[in-house]
Amino acid sequence: MSVVRSAVTGVGSFLPEQVVTNADLAMIVDTSDSWIQERTGIKQRHRARDDQPTSDLATEAARRALADAGRSAADVDLIIVATTTPDMTFPSVASIVQRKLGAPTCIAFDVQAVCSGFVYALSIADGFVARGQAKCALVIGAEEMTRLMDWTDRSTCVLFGDGAGCVVVEPREGQGTKADQGLLGFALRCDGTKTDLLYVDGGPATTGTVGHLRMAGNQVFRHAVVNIAEAITAACAASGIEVADVDWFVPHQANQRIIKGVGDRLGLDEDKVISTVAIHANTSAASIPLALDSAIQDGRIKRGDLVLLEAMGGGLTWGACAFRL
Structure with missing residues (x-):
């Protein structure tokens, strides 16, 4: 018996150009490269420009994922953005991404589950795609965590960075087994x-x-x-x-x-x-x-x-x- 699965058909990501090393942070807070690496494994992170909101990162990641899937913005009928650092209180980052991509009128909303947001958003997309309510979904995780940092608190400011990743989710037929895509x-x-x-x-x-x-x-x-x-x-x-x-x-x-x-x-x-x-x-x-x-x-x-x-x-x-x- 065949079943409809929600499959990941394309993946893309984007990182802001600026790289902030542990040595860079040691210039503004009481820390060191060795202290950070020993406790976290982190060597560097990316930081968005002041004029580069979360939607910019999300949109570029989405473009790359669509290209990987062989799709265009015209195919998109669902956009879910997982983020805790939206451009504004409202509208959603997803609606801004829709506009920036030039996607047609479709379902678009954000999910707020912080670091778990991408997994939560993926499960929601599965509900739409596997049940025939969407045929080309973008599930995006996009964050500018450096906007939330207290740069005097070395226990947190060294841990976070900015970036975005996206998957395209589309329906695929399977047999209902673990071998299915x-x-x-x-x-x-x-x-x-x-x-x-x-x-x-x-x-x-x-x-x-x-x-x-x-x-x-x-x-x-x-x-x-x-x-x-x-x-x-x-x-x-x-x-x-x-x-x-x-x-x-x-x-x-x-x-x-x-x-x-x-x-x-x-x-x-x-x-x-x-x-x-x-x-x-x-x-x-x-x-x-x-x-x-x-x-x-x-x-x-x-x-x-x-x-x-x-x-x-x-x-x-x-x-x-x-x-x-």
Whole structure:
């Protein structure tokens, strides 16, 4: 019996031109390259220009993903942008991307689940595409996290960067097995009692300001390793696969220690883990599609490979997804 799957048919990403090294940060805050690398694995990050809003990064990533899929803006009928750093309170970044791409009138909206946003957005796109409500969807993770930094707080300002990644999602027929091309299964979670572990201390309905990012790093680390592993196990079960079946693990690029901790807990071979945190830092919702595109571009991830995604962010939100490229 055939089923309709939502398949990733194109991938693209974009990074702002400016690169900020650890040495650059050491000039403005009490830190050092060795201190940052030892604790996070980060060597550098990208930073958007003042006149370069999140929608610019998202639009360029979308153009590249459409080209990779052999599609044009005229084909797009759904745009979902995962972001916690929108251009404005409203309208959505997705609606601005629609205009900048020159896409036709279509469904367009943003998703706010912080670092987990891309996995959440992908699951929503699956609901539209697999059920025939969209035939060419753009799922974009785009962030300018440097806009939220307190540059006197060395525990947070060294961790984050800017960037965008996009996948094109289209329907493909399958047999309803784990061999199908497409999205196979998800596990999404949120624990709102942990909001004080990772948040921004501002907003339009409270302070009327953007605010700065605040994080209890050690507690987030402990929750991340345990909770992400559980979500991964659940997503694999929903997909009818075992962790051992996975060809590539593409985690949220928060911290090399978290990536290693999750991999070790699941017994994953380090050679199967895609890590770009050293050169991208934590780009929140953009980190998974940025890492995915990087591994596809360098030839590691290929068509037919079984890929596992995971993320955890403010909320606390977390989740995982398995798909065959």
